[in-house]
Amino acid sequence: MIRINLVILILIAGTLLVQVTGADIPAPRIEGLNLTNITELQESGFRAMEQRDWNTLLRIAGEGLARDQNDPQMYSMKGYALRKLNRSQQALIEDSKAIAIEPNPVRYANRGMTYLSLGNYSAALADGENAISIIPDYSSGYALKSLAYQKMGDITAAKENIDKALAIKPDTASHLHYAGIIAMQDGNYEDAVYFLNRSITIDPNYSLPWPGMTNATVDLENVRKTSGG
Numbered sequence: 001m002i003r004i005n006l007v008i009l010i011l012i013a014g015t016l017l018v019q020v021t022g023a024d025i026p027a028p029r030i031e032g033l034n035l036t037n038i039t040e041l042q043e044s045g046f047r048a049m050e051q052r053d054w055n056t057l058l059r060i061a062g063e064g065l066a067r068d069q070n071d072p073q074m075y076s077m078k079g080y081a082l083r084k085l086n087r088s089q090q091a092l093i094e095d096s097k098a099i100a101i102e103p104n105p106v107r108y109a110n111r112g113m114t115y116l117s118l119g120n121y122s123a124a125l126a127d128g129e130n131a132i133s134i135i136p137d138y139s140s141g142y143a144l145k146s147l148a149y150q151k152m153g154d155i156t157a158a159k160e161n162i163d164k165a166l167a168i169k170p171d172t173a174s175h176l177h178y179a180g181i182i183a184m185q186d187g188n189y190e191d192a193v194y195f196l197n198r199s200i201t202i203d204p205n206y207s208l209p210w211p212g213m214t215n216a217t218v219d220l221e222n223v224r225k226t227s228g229g
Helices: 040-050 054-067 072-084 088-101 105-117 121-134 139-152 155-168 173-185 189-202 216-227
Strands: 009-012 015-018
Touching (some): 040 054, 040 072, 054 072, 072 088, 072 105, 088 105, 105 121, 121 139, 139 173
């Protein structure tokens, strides 16, 4: 068993969640994922995620896959790095390989974000459903669905799903950001300001799911300009 000497962070649909620090890890558990037998190479990948060093993460994933072409975690890391590097079409291939080998809610949510970045909203919605079918209280699955519905123009369904995500994980910067985006599209500027401010307070620089997506600070500025306040 490896002793982890850094903060372990695990990918959750474009965000990183702190799990545990500086301790032997018998079976770390996070929302949607149960990690066992963390390898040194995977530890290096998690460190690269923490540092948002996508080129290093891509290199680590390539090294891992050269050792084992059936390692789903390395395919997931490769797909994640490619999406962050604005190479989503390639990321989709790697995301799908990871799911084919070992499906879990995190991998479905990650591929769903890749679909969103490519504008395939119905496929993103389906992956949100896939994630929730495995773990019904998986908040990132509902958050993914909320963005897919928002992009499809179904604000009622978008609100229902982001409300479910926030009921499970109320203090998640990304979920609050999405809630602000949805409220803004609905013309509910007061709620938009509230959610965006909360997101910024928790983490103004959380790792956005894909390049080109505006952050909560920019969205808050846009809400204030639109609403005149």
